[in-house]
Amino acid sequence: MTTQGRVWVFGDNIDTDGIIPARYLTTFDAKELGAHCMEDVDPEFSSKVKPGDVLVAGKNFGCGSSREHAVLAIKGAGIAAVLAESFARIFFRNAINTGLLVLEADGVRGVFDTGDTVRVDVKSGTIVNETKGRSLTAKPVPAFIQEILDAGGLMEYAKKKLQTDAR
Amino acid sequence: MGMTITEKILAAHSGNKQVRPDDLIMAKVDFVMGNDVTAPLAISQLKKYGLGGVFDLSRVALVPSHFSPPKDIKAANNVRVLREFAKEKGIVNFFELGAAGIEHALLPEQGLVLPGDLVIGADSHTCTYGALGAFSTGVGSTDLAYAIAMGEVWLKVPPSLKFCYEGKRQPYVYGKDLILYTIGHVGVDGALYCAMEFVGGVIESMSIQERLTMCNMAIEAGGKSGIISPDATTEAFVKPRAKRPYSFYASDEDAEYERIYEFCVDGIEPQVALPNLPSNACPISEVGEVKIDQAFLGSCTNGCLEDLEIGAKVIKGKRVHSDVRLIVIPATPTIYKDAMEKGILKTFLEAGAVVSTPTCGPCLGGYMGVLGDGEKAVSSSNRNFVGRMGSPKSEVYLANPAVVAASAVAGKIVHPDDVQ
Structure with missing residues (x-):
C-alpha cells in the first residue's frame, strides 16, 4: 500500500488540546471534529487542508489527553497519515486501534517543509520527499501491532478472536 | 534476574513467570473505567461491531465527570448513553449525579481500584491509581x-524509571511540587512509554493524597504509568474501603531500571509551571510579577479533602483579591460533604470564593470557569x-493548593508566606 500527499509540518509536543480543543468533545462525529482540527494551533488549518494530505511532526505528537477524538478529527479532516519523530503513547494506540496510518521516523521533521509532496510505502516503511528528492525509513512495526492493523483495527481483531474462540 | 513492581503485576496478569521491557502482552484487567467524553464512543463501537457482552459487570465503572452536571x-x-448502557447491561458502577465525581478521586475513595490491580481507563490521568x-x-x-x-x-x-526523593521538605512543598519539579527535570x-516508579524516604512519608497527585501527573512526562510500592499508609487507606481482595507487590533488589534519578528535596521551593507546558516548572521565587484573573482549586490532581484543607488554611480570615475569581471544586460528593462538615467550604465562601459541584469542568476549559482572551x-x-x-x-x-489560595488573595502569583 502506498499513500501520496501534500505535507503540513508541525513542531514538537503537539498536544491533543491543540489537535481538537475540549470544547468540541461533546460529539464524536469525525466530519464535525475535522472542521475544528488543529484550530488552536492554526485557525485556518481546516479550510486549507485537503483529503489525502499528510501531517509531519516532531517529537511527542498527540501528548496530553486520551481523547480518541484527536484521531477522529485528523481522519475527519481527510488526513491520510501522520509521520512523526515520536508519538505520545495513547495517541499512538488510538491510531493503531482505529486504523489511522502513523509512522515513527527519526529526523522526519527536518526532511520536509509544508507544501512538499510525500510518498509513503507502508510495507517497507519508506518515506520519500518527492519535492526534495530525499528519503528515509520508518521504524518497523512490531508483529503483534501489524496483526491488529491487518485485522482492520482492534474491534475487528476482537470479532475475529471471539469467532476463533467459539470454534 | 529480578523484576520491578510494574513487571511483576504485568507478569501476573498475562500468565507469564517473567516479563521484560518491550514484550508485547495481552493482559487481564481487574478494573475498567470510562467517562462521559470517552465512553459514548466506546459504546457506539461495541454496538457497531456487535459485541454485546460485558466481561464482568462489577468491574466496569462509567463516571460522568467532564461535562457533568451536563x-x-x-x-x-x-x-x-452511559446511563442506558449501564441499565441495559446491569453495570453496577454507573455513578449518577449525586454519587458522581471526578473519576480519579472517586474510584480510590470507593475502594474500586486496589493494590496489585491492572487497571485501564479511557482517560489519560488513569495513571493516578499507581x-x-x-x-x-x-x-x-x-x-x-x-x-x-x-x-x-x-x-x-514499559521500561521502568526510578525516581528517588530524600531529604526534608520546606514548608508548602507537596507532592504536586515534587512532580512538577520532576517533569521540569525530565x-x-x-x-x-515508561513506568515512573517513585521511591525514597520522602515518598514513604507522604499521605495517599500526595501520592495520588504525583502518580496523576506521570502522563505529563509522557509516562505510561506512575507507581508507588504499597506500605502501611496504603494498607490503612485501602483496608476499610476495599470491595475485593488485593495484593501488595514490590520491586526486587536486582530489578533493572532504564534510568535512576536521585533528588535531594531540601532546596526545592514550591513550583509553578509557566505556560504552555507542564515541564516549564520554575521555583516560585523566580516567577516574577504575574497578575491573575482566576484561581482554580480542584481537579483530579488536587481536588481532595487534604488539598481543600491546605487552601482553606492559607485563606482563612482573608479576602480574595477584588480582581480575582477563586473557584473551588471538591472532587467527589463525599469530599464535598466532609469539607462542609469541617467548615472548609464556609472558610472559602467567607473569603469570597465560589464553591462548585464536583466536575472536571474548568480544568479542560469545559465549563464552570472558562478563561477569556488574554486572561491568566x-x-x-x-x-x-x-x-x-x-x-x-x-x-x-x-x-499547589496553598499557592493557588495565596495567589487568589494577593491578586498575583505569590508564595503562601507572602500573605501570612
Whole structure:
C-alpha cells in the first residue's frame, strides 16, 4: 500500500488540546471534529487542508489527553497519515486501534517543509520527499501491532478472536 | 534476574513467570473505567461491531465527570448513553449525579481500584491509581470498548524509571511540587512509554493524597504509568474501603531500571509551571510579577479533602483579591460533604470564593470557569497547554493548593508566606 500527499509540518509536543480543543468533545462525529482540527494551533488549518494530505511532526505528537477524538478529527479532516519523530503513547494506540496510518521516523521533521509532496510505502516503511528528492525509513512495526492493523483495527481483531474462540 | 513492581503485576496478569521491557502482552484487567467524553464512543463501537457482552459487570465503572452536571444538550445526551448502557447491561458502577465525581478521586475513595490491580481507563490521568501500588494506565475509547467486551488489553511492557526523593521538605512543598519539579527535570516526553516508579524516604512519608497527585501527573512526562510500592499508609487507606481482595507487590533488589534519578528535596521551593507546558516548572521565587484573573482549586490532581484543607488554611480570615475569581471544586460528593462538615467550604465562601459541584469542568476549559482572551489563571490542575482552560489567548500557571489560595488573595502569583 502506498499513500501520496501534500505535507503540513508541525513542531514538537503537539498536544491533543491543540489537535481538537475540549470544547468540541461533546460529539464524536469525525466530519464535525475535522472542521475544528488543529484550530488552536492554526485557525485556518481546516479550510486549507485537503483529503489525502499528510501531517509531519516532531517529537511527542498527540501528548496530553486520551481523547480518541484527536484521531477522529485528523481522519475527519481527510488526513491520510501522520509521520512523526515520536508519538505520545495513547495517541499512538488510538491510531493503531482505529486504523489511522502513523509512522515513527527519526529526523522526519527536518526532511520536509509544508507544501512538499510525500510518498509513503507502508510495507517497507519508506518515506520519500518527492519535492526534495530525499528519503528515509520508518521504524518497523512490531508483529503483534501489524496483526491488529491487518485485522482492520482492534474491534475487528476482537470479532475475529471471539469467532476463533467459539470454534 | 529480578523484576520491578510494574513487571511483576504485568507478569501476573498475562500468565507469564517473567516479563521484560518491550514484550508485547495481552493482559487481564481487574478494573475498567470510562467517562462521559470517552465512553459514548466506546459504546457506539461495541454496538457497531456487535459485541454485546460485558466481561464482568462489577468491574466496569462509567463516571460522568467532564461535562457533568451536563453543560448542554449534547453533554446530557452523552450521559444518557452511559446511563442506558449501564441499565441495559446491569453495570453496577454507573455513578449518577449525586454519587458522581471526578473519576480519579472517586474510584480510590470507593475502594474500586486496589493494590496489585491492572487497571485501564479511557482517560489519560488513569495513571493516578499507581499511588496504591496498581499498574494503571490511560487508553482511548476503542481500547475501552475492547476491554469491556474481552476483559483484557494489549500492552507493551514499559521500561521502568526510578525516581528517588530524600531529604526534608520546606514548608508548602507537596507532592504536586515534587512532580512538577520532576517533569521540569525530565521534560514532557522524558518518561515517554515508561513506568515512573517513585521511591525514597520522602515518598514513604507522604499521605495517599500526595501520592495520588504525583502518580496523576506521570502522563505529563509522557509516562505510561506512575507507581508507588504499597506500605502501611496504603494498607490503612485501602483496608476499610476495599470491595475485593488485593495484593501488595514490590520491586526486587536486582530489578533493572532504564534510568535512576536521585533528588535531594531540601532546596526545592514550591513550583509553578509557566505556560504552555507542564515541564516549564520554575521555583516560585523566580516567577516574577504575574497578575491573575482566576484561581482554580480542584481537579483530579488536587481536588481532595487534604488539598481543600491546605487552601482553606492559607485563606482563612482573608479576602480574595477584588480582581480575582477563586473557584473551588471538591472532587467527589463525599469530599464535598466532609469539607462542609469541617467548615472548609464556609472558610472559602467567607473569603469570597465560589464553591462548585464536583466536575472536571474548568480544568479542560469545559465549563464552570472558562478563561477569556488574554486572561491568566493559577490552577491546581495538571495541564497548561495553549487553550487548555479556554481561550487560546489565555494562560495557565500550574501550582499547589496553598499557592493557588495565596495567589487568589494577593491578586498575583505569590508564595503562601507572602500573605501570612
